[in-house]
Amino acid sequence: MADLNKFTIAEARDALRKGDVTAVELTEACLTQIEGAGALNAFVHHTPELARDQARAADTRIKAGDAPAMCGIPLGIKDLFCTKGVPSQAASRILEGFKPEYESTVTQNLFEAGAVMLGKLNMDEFAMGSSNETSVYGNAVNPWRRGNDDTALTPGGSSGGSASAVAADLCLAATGTDTGGSIRQPAAFTGITGIKPTYGRCSRWGVVAFASSLDQAGPMTKSVRDAAIMLAAMCSHDPKDSTSVDFPVPDFEAALTGDIKGKVIGIPKEYRMEGMPAEIEQLWADGTAMLKAAGADIRDISLPHTKYALPAYYVIAPAEASSNLARYDGVRYGHRAKLAQGDGITEMYEKTRAEGFGHEVQRRVMVGTYVLSAGFYDAYYNRARKVRALIKRDFEQAFEAGVDAILTPATPSAAFGLGEMKDADPVQMYLNDVFTVTVNLAGLPGISVPAGVDKQGLPLGLQLIGRPWEEGDLLNTAYALEEAAGFVAKPGKWW
């Protein structure tokens, strides 16, 4: 069978169960593709031996019958997840050489379901970035190009390696994490599906922490159905993460009926940003028309505090990061700077962190330190937390008024060229997350679905935002949108 690496999870699951293909064959097909895809710089740590072992075990399990859906599915794992005995360094120099003695709960759940890990995926350092340009491993590259132009484009970030690997069919799916848009923006830039579930659905245990009140893991897949299958395998209540909820995990795939008749879809006027490209505007209008044609009830809504989401995020996320990243001190793991004669422990901390953290991470840690420092805590941090409460209230009011889901663009543009934002000030880069960051602040589930291409042939995504804990319903609306949009374009292979 040819091109096994191009399978969706659902196709592979069905073929595995029928005995048409083995997990070993699927895994070998992916490993071969990964080997030939160095130019994408998506996989940064390769674990072929582990993958083969896991695949053989999966085949045994499948033969015995009653294997879960993810059994034998070859995945890429974002470098932010701690994986036992396998380098896990959050794309940072400061975690150079770090091999965890434990497994993150999300990867543990996936492995218990029989999934296969092909290796670790590139990302922005500590998940801080929107273009995968802050990685210690160098840039991940988008498999998509602008027509015949060979300019290297960003796959987005921070889950850029995950997005690139899935879009290029190096694996069947990948894990991502999303603090301000880090699953949904790269998914949109690469023509794949990515869902960030409700805060608390996935355990954060063993996921390198960036901003703990915002971070959530989620799947990055080739279809909405795959997102439903893989998300169910990732979620669990975990006593090791006190913010993970003790709710049953529904069968998300069973929710995919495609029937959205009578569902109320909100179109928030505040997401119509000044200077938004006409193509994004058109995509949004097209998506609205598709949902309407599928029987949804379209309603204009207002989320008045939208404008303040990014500034609130750029107080809260750095504040939490400055606290979380205090643990990187050169004592317990990772990099320690070479010290000069007479250097004490303070010099060790300062030199280690200066060498170990990249520029963007240093900047965010220091901004966080500043907004939490004496005299500014109220003016910045507490005010941002109040604005966050208002942003969440905007959504609650919309849902109380009967809105089932909210449709917005996923990103303000298509993928841009690597290096194109080099001279922009940091705030320009932060604007990438303008449509996605509200969802993290409000703790809601959000999904990016590929819905069209721009005039240069690059994919564009739409975002649907759902009610808390109703990922099944959200996935079903996304499924209806996916069906209507009929996005089938794939990047031409140049790598």
Added chain:
Amino acid sequence: MSIDRETAAKVAKLARIRVPEDALPALAEEFNTILGFIEQLNEVDVEGIEPMTSVTPMRLKRREDVVTDGNQQAKVLANAPDAREGFFAVPKVVE
């Protein structure tokens, strides 16, 4: 609010990140760009609003107050840049 070179140096010190003297002016400028962006929050009327502590209202779970972990010295030290005789080793802290 404008951040000068001296404040930038102070923040770097608090964050325990060594920033060379000559990089401070550029750093201060970046802080000012970001803080200028954040200043927008002052436009919002937050009178009477409680700062959010938890995005999902929930009671933290409780468990029995018993030891559930431990005896993993080798694993704890396995990734240390410098471990000796069962301890993390660091430069001299006390004279």
